[in-house]
Amino acid sequence: MLRKLTSTLARCQRGAMAIETALVVPILCLLALGTFDVSSMVSRQQELQSAANEASTIVLAAANSTGVSSTDLEKIIESSVSLKPDQLVISQEYRCDAATARTSNLADCDTSKPIYAYVKLVITDSYTPLWTSFGVGSTFNYSVTRTVQVS
Template identity: 45%
Template sequence: MNLALIRKLARDQHGALAVETAFVLPILCVMALGGFETSMIISRQYEMQSAAGESEIIALAAATGATTDASKIKAILKESVNLNNSQIKVEQFFRCDANESTVESADSCEEGAVVTEYIKLTLEDSYDPLWTDFGVGEKIDMKVERTVLLP
């Protein structure tokens, strides 16, 4: 009699879809959330890379006709990627002749030396994905550095 009951239950398909959905739906939701959060991280990193490229073009354009104004580049970066002043660094440095070391002022080079001017752009930001609220992972720190040789 037990064998007959088991065969009857094995043929009964009522509720099978609900059970399968109960197993699969949470997995699909987690995968969708992960995909969304990952795309947000990639998007922010791309946005910062684009802003650094834009600032590089501005620095090169400014250097061809006038001295490079680091405060203007910083202001443009601040507006482009919605960062505050502590997250943006624009540093100017120089290299004398073919020396590996750099100096902070062109006046530090010997007279007659070939002086090369550089600007280093650094953008820093962090992203706190939703999954950290559930104790998975941690805040993601992003950093974009770009060194520009000025003509």
């Protein structure tokens, strides 16, 4: 009797489509959400790269003028590229004569030789993907650095 019931159920095609759909739809939904999150992550990285490029242009423009302090420069860049104050760090660096390494202390350089000035921009941000709410992965941190020679 069990063998007859099993063979009857094995040949029955009614409801097969519903069962296959119930198995496949959750996987397709997870793939779609994952694709959306990955595209959001890539998009944010591109936005930060563009912001760094624009900030570099602002630094070069400010280097040609006089009287722009680093705090004013930081405020200009933050408002121009829509960054929060804690997302942008600006620092001054110097390269002494033909040295390959840069230093943040001007006193390290011999003033009788050429000194080259740089402005270093570091833009940071983070993105928390949707899948972290399911216990998979963690927050993704971005860091984009640009160094611009100003003299």
